[in-house]
Amino acid sequence: MDAVRGRRRRLPVAFLSLLMVLVLAGCTLVDGAGLPDPQPLAGHLVVSYLDVGQGDASLLQAEGCTMLIDTGRHDRQDLLPLLQQAGVTALDVLVLTHPHADHIGQAARVLRTLPVAEVWMSGWEHTTATFERTLDALLDSEAGYWEPRTGDTHRCGPLFIQILNPSEPLTDIHDNLALRVSFGQVAFLWTGDAETRHEEAMLATGLPVVAQVLQLGHHGSRTSSGERFLQAVDPSVAVYSAGRDNDYGHPHREVMERLEALGIPVYGTDVYGTIRVITDGRSWTIETEREPGP
Amino acid sequence: MDQGPRWEQAVVDRLVDGRWAVLLVGSDEREQVVELACLPPGVEAGSWLKVHFDGHRLAAVQRDEEATAEAAAHIRQKLEQLRRRGRRPDPS
Numbered sequence A: 001m002d003a004v005r006g007r008r009r010r011l012p013v014a015f016l017s018l019l020m021v022l023v024l025a026g027c028t029l030v031d032g033a034g035l036p037d038p039q040p041l042a043g044h045l046v047v048s049y050l051d052v053g054q055g056d057a058s059l060l061q062a063e064g065c066t067m068l069i070d071t072g073r074h075d076r077q078d079l080l081p082l083l084q085q086a087g088v089t090a091l092d093v094l095v096l097t098h099p100h101a102d103h104i105g106q107a108a109r110v111l112r113t114l115p116v117a118e119v120w121m122s123g124w125e126h127t128t129a130t131f132e133r134t135l136d137a138l139l140d141s142e143a144g145y146w147e148p149r150t151g152d153t154h155r156c157g158p159l160f161i162q163i164l165n166p167s168e169p170l171t172d173i174h175d176n177l178a179l180r181v182s183f184g185q186v187a188f189l190w191t192g193d194a195e196t197r198h199e200e201a202m203l204a205t206g207l208p209v210v211a212q213v214l215q216l217g218h219h220g221s222r223t224s225s226g227e228r229f230l231q232a233v234d235p236s237v238a239v240y241s242a243g244r245d246n247d248y249g250h251p252h253r254e255v256m257e258r259l260e261a262l263g264i265p266v267y268g269t270d271v272y273g274t275i276r277v278i279t280d281g282r283s284w285t286i287e288t289e290r291e292p293g294p
Numbered sequence B: 001m002d003q004g005p006r007w008e009q010a011v012v013d014r015l016v017d018g019r020w021a022v023l024l025v026g027s028d029e030r031e032q033v034v035e036l037a038c039l040p041p042g043v044e045a046g047s048w049l050k051v052h053f054d055g056h057r058l059a060a061v062q063r064d065e066e067a068t069a070e071a072a073a074h075i076r077q078k079l080e081q082l083r084r085r086g087r088r089p090d091p092s
Helices: A013-024 A079-085 A107-113 A129-140 A196-205 A227-233 A253-262 B065-085
Strands: A045-049 A058-062 A065-069 A091-096 A116-121 A144-146 A153-156 A159-165 A178-183 A186-190 A213-215 A237-240 A266-268 A275-279 A284-288 B008-016 B020-025 B030-035 B048-054 B057-063
Touching (some): A091 A107, A129 B065, B020 B048
Parallel strands (some): A116 A144
Antiparallel strands (some): A275 A284, B020 B030
């Protein structure tokens, strides 16, 4: 598939009136864009990399498919308000890439609040109470359950989802769900906390990894985003989710330098707040909640 | 009178960047990040521990193999239930 370069500063006409509302409401605008209404618009996919601190949560909204990939941290209660603000009343797919508390932290609350059609997990058997609460909520719900494996595919409305990882047998907790979601000619990639050895395994499968928007693995840690993987994905833009002044120094300088050398712009939730990509399947725009601070 | 160290249960939620261990401590799963080198050899994500914190300093730690095995058994049984449930039938 040909890579489609994104267009910035060019919003669909439908967004302009919404933008005015946001301006009047005092929202911060960045790059002349700001955050438009996140609810699904005809013929568009809206991907929101939600600012949930040092954790992960991405919301995908298209006509006929609402997906959530990871659910933020266990010690915060910020996800449901963000979903409600985005107009989410049900989920078609809830993907929990792996059972760390900064990725599944609020899954139980989501499952006990919203109807969820299907939950996908790696199948790694973690032992924390956060994970057990998630399983209890899942067992109490009517959601279907699936442990997809490399090469599996799924259609959710207009979205085509290809699973890039893991394969059996799972080697460790970071051998987690990785997925490429395509909408028309525009593709997005999530790799959870997969490390460079898992990225290499993905490349070895021969499955397509090219994506216009890449979420950097493991919050931009040096354990992930190897050069070969970045070159193969060939993203137009990279996004990471991390908390400001986090304990681990994410994103790591080595990864930022690697991206700079490859000419790949990067947006982080620690700097920009929630980051939103809107695509019509051919081109895309990116908007952020706030401007970088001093 | 010295009551000795106050032990709490904790579980290793994750190892980060080969250097840090993120512990969830007590029933409220309070997050404490410690150097991996401070933990007994062989500890991995999912290991249960008995810990004593002096403020934010990890003053003492022991592996709790029994709690680890018990939690793993609960989780496996629940995951097996979910695997038997399987996917939602395709409405089409």
